[in-house]
Every structure is written in C-alpha cells, then in structure tokens.
Amino acid sequence: MATARHFEPPGAIGLILPTLVQDTVPTWAADPGTTAPDADPLVELADLCRQAEAAGADALWACDHLFWHGPCLECMVVLTVAATATERAALGTCVIQLPLRRAVSVAKQTATLQTLSRGRMILGVGVGSHPGEYEQVGAAYHRRGHDLDTGIGELHRAWGSGAGHTAGDTSSADATERYRMLPAPAPVPVWVGGSSEAALVRAARLADGWMPLFLSVDEYADAIKRLTKETESSGRAPEAVTPAMVLFVSLDEDRARGVAKGTGWMGSLYGLPPKAFERHLVAGSAAEVAARVAQYRDAGAAHIAVYVTDDQPIDQFEHLMAALPAAGVPTHK
Numbered sequence: 592m593a594t595a596r597h598f599e600p601p602g603a604i605g606l607i608l609p610t611l612v613q614d615t616v617p618t619w620a621a622d623p624g625t626t627a628p629d630a631d632p633l634v635e636l637a638d639l640c641r642q643a644e645a646a647g648a649d650a651l652w653a654c655d656h657l658f659w660h661g662p663c664l665e666c667m668v669v670l671t672v673a674a675t676a677t678e679r680a681a682l683g684t685c686v687i688q689l690p691l692r693r694a695v696s697v698a699k700q701t702a703t704l705q706t707l708s709r710g711r712m713i714l715g716v717g718v719g720s721h722p723g724e725y726e727q728v729g730a731a732y733h734r735r736g737h738d739l740d741t742g743i744g745e746l747h748r749a750w751g752s753g754a755g756h757t758a759g760d761t762s763s764a765d766a767t768e769r770y771r772m773l774p775a776p777a778p779v780p781v782w783v784g785g786s787s788e789a790a791l792v793r794a795a796r797l798a799d800g801w802m803p804l805f806l807s808v809d810e811y812a813d814a815i816k817r818l819t820k821e822t823e824s825s826g827r828a829p830e831a832v833t834p835a836m837v838l839f840v841s842l843d844e845d846r847a848r849g850v851a852k853g854t855g856w857m858g859s860l861y862g863l864p865p866k867a868f869e870r871h872l873v874a875g876s877a878a879e880v881a882a883r884v885a886q887y888r889d890a891g892a893a894h895i896a897v898y899v900t901d902d903q904p905i906d907q908f909e910h911l912m913a914a915l916p917a918a919g920v921p922t923h924k
Contacts, residue, residue: 602649686715686784795821
C-alpha cells in the first residue's frame, strides 16, 4: 500500500509538448547542414513553453520513447528546458516507460528536477504498449507490469534514503547509512498512465494520480467510480489519487476538416489507419472542444493534459484556453 500522501492537482489544463512531430521536420530533427544558421531549437522549445504558460497552462508534459519510428526528444531533457523557461507550470512525464529504464536513475533525474524547479515535478509512469521498443532496449515486455510495480517501490526507496539527512555517514559500513540520494527532494507525486483496468488498480494502490487516454466521457465517468472504489479498498482516502485525462484535440471551425487533419496526424504518430482514431479525437471549434473538456471535468477529471494534433500546437492551445472560461473551466489566464 502507498504511504498516506496528498498532493494538490496542478490545475485544470496542461499541454503535451510537441516532441513527436509528424508533418514537419523541426530544427532539432533536421540535418544541421539544411537548417538556417540562426535556427536554435533550444530557443524555440523554451519560447513554446513560455507561450503555453502565458496562455494559462497549469502543466507542461513530455512523452517518452527511447526507440520510435520517427524523431522523439528525451522527456527528462525536454522538461529541463521547460523548467528553465517557466515559473509556475507543473512539469510532468506523460508518461515515462519505467520498465525500460533503471528506476534509481529515473529517481535521481526526477529528484534533481524537483529540486531545481522548486517542487513542480510530477512523475507520470507507465508500461507502454510496443513490444518492439522493449526488444530494442533489451527489456522483458511480458514482465512490464511486474517491473513497473517494482520500479515504483524503487523510486520511493531512493527518494526516501535522503529524507531528513544532509549527508551520509562516512564512518558507517552500512551502505544504506553511507550512501543516500541527496539532496532529498520535496515529495514527488507519481501518476500512473494507461486506460487498462490494471493501470487503474495500480494507480489506486501505489500512486498519487491516474492519467488514462482514449476513454469517452461516459467511459471515464464509470472508470472514476471504479478508481474511487479501488482506492478505498486499498485503505486510502479517495482524494489520495488525482484523476486526470489525456485528451487529443483538433481545433477547426470546419469540424470535418479538423477530424481529417487530427486523425491523419494521430495515424502517423501511431503508425495506424487514421480511421482508428475517429472516436478518440475531440474536434471542432474552440467552443466545441472547450465544452467537451468541461464534460470530462464534470465526469471527475481534476486535470486534463491536452494533446494538440499538430506539430505547432500553440495557436490551437491559445484559442482553446481563451474559450474555456465560457465553458465553466477555470484557467490562470
């Protein structure tokens, strides 16, 4: 059972950063010899983070793949850039595939970002769903659930090793007394990603938040009831687990055009036919998308991570943020 902890949700709306591009070749993915000499991908990413925070984003999220069929930036490095460019927004992985990595190394990276960002980190963890990526890493796909459970425990063990200490005891022969993870970070909320029942139960028992995707409003409302029940069955208060949601959106006054563009982008992202994503995409005008966001909020989502299906998401995100107050969704703007 997870230790009794409570974290305030980061706010209503976050933006998933464009680290997996589909339709363009960004400066960070292009051949250096083909880009303009004054192009600076670090500046571009930092500017995007600042613009998103100014638009009212409560969190900035970065996805994780070590091997993929297209360009993909490493999530912890991206969040480091985001941390330096912003002041208020939470910083989160959405989600890091913990079984592909050494949990203690992830713990150290997270502890460092938590310290340098003054407590803004959320570590989203999950198992992924791509056997080929596990094969490339040399990890066991069939053990991914077990390894994630073990990894969550390792995260807390590592962070806890430095709690209440500023230095290890060099006179001790006991490794746990001499070697600690320092500086000890402020407590880091761990959120579990994934829409499966196993992910829901894992979040209820071991984590501080649950972040599924590809659920309709009705499916999500039903899942939140199960999450509450599982959390209480684990001896925890319902509010111990923050309910969140990843929502793919495509803003366009012409809804049919928005659907075509958005599902095409998602099909390229996942390497699947665009039609497979029609029921999972929220498309339409800013007001229409804001109304759907409000429905997820009413269904129980404390935080919604918006995944704009465009390599340049900021314009659509700004329009959505401007439309949210009229739909009853609070923003920092």
